[in-house]
Amino acid sequence: MSADEGARRDVREPHNTQESRAASGARPHRSGAGKGPSKGGPKTGGPKTGGKASGRGTAQPGPPGLAARDAATAILLKVVRDGSPLGPLLEAGGAPGFRALSAQDKGLVRAILDAALRHRGAIEDAIRKRLERPLDEKAHRLSALLHLGATQVLYLDVPDHAAINLAVTAAGRDRRTAKTKGLVNSVLRRIARERSEILASAASVNGAPDWLIARWEKNWGPERTAAILAAHADAPPLDLTPKSDPAELAERLSGDLLPNGSVRLDRLHTVSKLPGYETGDWWVQDAAAAIPARLLGDISGKRVADLCAAPGGKTAQLVAGGAIVTAVEKSSSRMRRLKGNLERLRLSAEFAEADVFSFQPAESFDFILLDAPCSATGTIRRHPDLPWTKREDEIVMLRKVQQDMLARAANWLKPGGILVYATCSLEPEEGEEQAHIFTKSHDMFEPMPLHAAEFPELQDFCTPEGFFRSLPGMAFGGDSRGVDGFFAARWRRLN
Numbered sequence: 001m002s003a004d005e006g007a008r009r010d011v012r013e014p015h016n017t018q019e020s021r022a023a024s025g026a027r028p029h030r031s032g033a034g035k036g037p038s039k040g041g042p043k044t045g046g047p048k049t050g051g052k053a054s055g056r057g058t059a060q061p062g063p064p065g066l067a068a069r070d071a072a073t074a075i076l077l078k079v080v081r082d083g084s085p086l087g088p089l090l091e092a093g094g095a096p097g098f099r100a101l102s103a104q105d106k107g108l109v110r111a112i113l114d115a116a117l118r119h120r121g122a123i124e125d126a127i128r129k130r131l132e133r134p135l136d137e138k139a140h141r142l143s144a145l146l147h148l149g150a151t152q153v154l155y156l157d158v159p160d161h162a163a164i165n166l167a168v169t170a171a172g173r174d175r176r177t178a179k180t181k182g183l184v185n186s187v188l189r190r191i192a193r194e195r196s197e198i199l200a201s202a203a204s205v206n207g208a209p210d211w212l213i214a215r216w217e218k219n220w221g222p223e224r225t226a227a228i229l230a231a232h233a234d235a236p237p238l239d240l241t242p243k244s245d246p247a248e249l250a251e252r253l254s255g256d257l258l259p260n261g262s263v264r265l266d267r268l269h270t271v272s273k274l275p276g277y278e279t280g281d282w283w284v285q286d287a288a289a290a291i292p293a294r295l296l297g298d299i300s301g302k303r304v305a306d307l308c309a310a311p312g313g314k315t316a317q318l319v320a321g322g323a324i325v326t327a328v329e330k331s332s333s334r335m336r337r338l339k340g341n342l343e344r345l346r347l348s349a350e351f352a353e354a355d356v357f358s359f360q361p362a363e364s365f366d367f368i369l370l371d372a373p374c375s376a377t378g379t380i381r382r383h384p385d386l387p388w389t390k391r392e393d394e395i396v397m398l399r400k401v402q403q404d405m406l407a408r409a410a411n412w413l414k415p416g417g418i419l420v421y422a423t424c425s426l427e428p429e430e431g432e433e434q435a436h437i438f439t440k441s442h443d444m445f446e447p448m449p450l451h452a453a454e455f456p457e458l459q460d461f462c463t464p465e466g467f468f469r470s471l472p473g474m475a476f477g478g479d480s481r482g483v484d485g486f487f488a489a490r491w492r493r494l495n
């Protein structure tokens with residue numbers, strides 16, 4: 001996955017997990033111990049096992065639900081075997097089998113994949129313990145069928161018999177897995193029988209690859225790592241940034257007003273159907289993602305560069321704050337999204353579709369916000385595919401990009417101007433360490449540490465060095481539903 005594609009989506013388009021799930025009626029079980037499934041969720045039909053093995057794919061039309069299951073299998077394979085990010089596979093130009101599905105089936109596929117990836121560690125553990133011998137490393141398709149079947153049995157409101165029959169049918173219809181029907185059937189039946197026990201122990205199973213957990217334990221310690229993993233297991237709430245009057249919006253949407261002015265709703269909302277969507281009264285943005293732009297202070301009437309701007313959550317904040325904003329973004333498709341988002345919000349900015357490494361501003365800026373491309377490990381609760389598609393060497397590669405970008409951006413600031421650097425990463429190499437390197441190598445810049453006196457609501461998030469640091473699992477203003485992991489540092493140019 002490229003750094004760009006790993007970028008979070010602060011301004012969410014109508015196609016998102018929440019709304020798809022709402023559309024499909026596929027409500028996930030709440031994760032955690034002792035939460036047995038309630039039955040009678042989405043009707044996948046009552047597929048009968050059988051059907052003819054048809055080589056690759058499923059040429060014959062199958063029982064209801066099978067097309068969705070096949071699309072989910074193909075997409076899960078793309079993500080966990082090939083390392084493709086999930087988001088683009090679920091978009092309009094995404095995976096072919098997915099594109100052909102009805103809106104309801106698309107919703108079902110999104111819900112299955114979200115749960116399968118969010119709980120991948122626990123599901124893998126449950127399957128492994130119920131196999132007589134380990135699966136062949138190359139048995140990717142069989143593994144995916146077992147994972148999706150187990151996901152439905154453990155985490156979605158689908159009757160066990162329907163979920164299991166569908167998995168067995170899907171196995172039987174493909175030559176590569178036709179002989180494993182018995183195994184699929186017996187493993188999934190055991191998982192259904194032992195559901196309570198599996199869910200009770202799920203929290204103790206690591207929900208990310210070992211290399212990531214080892215990093216977090218080294219950097220944040222075991223307790224905070226456990227809190228990060230617990231936060232990842234719960235789907236996040238829906239946070240909105242109001243264009244104006246947060247209290248009015250919170251009341252209008254019956255949401256909770258967070259101390260930074262974000263409005264928090266539960267996640268089962270269709271974003272584009274919420275009041276104020278059409279009129280551009282708010283945009284989707286995690287409460288932590290809304291902090292870096294605020295660190296610039298009073299920007300009204302000032303020239304602000306928003307570097308690495310798409311999809312535009314921070315651009316919107318800056319424009320709404322009265323600044324004259326130049327939004328720099330190198331990806332054309334993401335720039336289109338940024339423009340579309342600002343259009344909906346009736347906000348205007350100057351758009352520069354350019355690479356930060358070749359961009360040349362006509363004049364210097366009063367303020368610069370650099371929201372650099374990063375591993376995005378702070379957004380795993382919103383993108384549960386990330387742990388399974390990231391590689392550690394990407395973090396090493398991105399460090400150099402971030403360092404060079406910061407150094408380049410520093411040249412474009414007026415004397416007295418303020419620079420904020422931010423990443424949505426849990427990795428100190430992309431946050432704290434970058435800030436220290438910049439301070440050491442730029443004596444024309446003085447750090448502007450954040451203090452609780454200036455931002456009382458951020459007291460728990462100001463580090464001793466004066467950085468902003470959030471970790472998933474940290475409560476904000478008494479709201480225990482957590483925030484994304486973010487880092488931000490701030491400097492003033494001396495002359």
Ligand SMILES: C[S@@+](CC[C@H](N)C(=O)[O-])C[C@H]1O[C@@H](n2cnc3c(N)ncnc32)[C@H](O)[C@@H]1O
Pocket residue numbers: 004007008010011307308309310311312313314315328329330331334354355356357371372373374
């Ligand atoms: C973390 S996202 C930005 C999120 C955005 N600031 C927001 O709040 O909505 C990083 C963005 O940087 C863009 N990007 C990556 N490398 C870039 C470069 N060299 N020049 C300009 N943009 C770049 C990516 O395409 C991506 O859209």
